[in-house]
Amino acid sequence: MKVFPEDLLYSREHIWVRVDGDMATLGITDYAQECLGEILSIEFPEIDTYVERDEAFGSIESTKAVVDLIASVSGTIVSVNEDINDDIGIINSDPHDTGWLVVIEMDDMEQLDDLLDASGYHDFVMQQETD
Numbered sequence: 001m002k003v004f005p006e007d008l009l010y011s012r013e014h015i016w017v018r019v020d021g022d023m024a025t026l027g028i029t030d031y032a033q034e035c036l037g038e039i040l041s042i043e044f045p046e047i048d049t050y051v052e053r054d055e056a057f058g059s060i061e062s063t064k065a066v067v068d069l070i071a072s073v074s075g076t077i078v079s080v081n082e083d084i085n086d087d088i089g090i091i092n093s094d095p096h097d098t099g100w101l102v103v104i105e106m107d108d109m110e111q112l113d114d115l116l117d118a119s120g121y122h123d124f125v126m127q128q129e130t131d
Contacts, residue, residue: 002125003030005096009112010121013070016096017115024073024112027100028060028091031125036062039091044080044102051077051104053111058101060091069101073111079103 004010009017014032018025033039041061051057056068057077080102084090091099106112116124 002034002122003096004118004122004125006118008096009072009115009117010124011070011072011115012124013072015070015072017072017112018100019112022106022109023078024075024104024106025100026057026069026072026102026104028069028095029121030095033092033095033099035064036060036067037064038062039088042084042088042091042101045077047077047080049077051075071104072115073104073106074108075104075106077102078105 007018009019010029011017014029016027016029039060039062043058045051045057051071051074053071053074055071057071058069060067060069081100083098084101093099
């Protein structure tokens with residue numbers, strides 16, 4: 001069963017965003033981890049790296065594919081989830097909480113307006129599955 005937490009925003013690239021002031025925590029959605037299967041490795045940017053919205057900020061390798069992680073917002077990476085180095089499986093088992101990927105200090109809060117709420121993301125996923 002797909003999970004779409006109401007307190008998150010979502011990109012069409014299957015990245016979720018949790019906003020706290022000007023900080024945005026990003027991770028892959030439950031739908032994305034389900035499609036990818038078992039996550040094998042991940043590449044993160046360095047802390048203090050500037051990332052642009054709609055550009056890759058890393059990549060994930062799974063049993064099915066290697067995919068770029070696309071930034072939903074522009075800003076500076078202020079934290080990466082070091083716990084993933086010890087247990088990469090948390091991306092699959094808890095993608096919306098302990099499996100978070102990075103925290104970005106956002107430059108432009110208006111970029112959040114382009115993201116989907118849970119209902120919009122649910123509809124987007126359902127449409128993708130029927131296409």
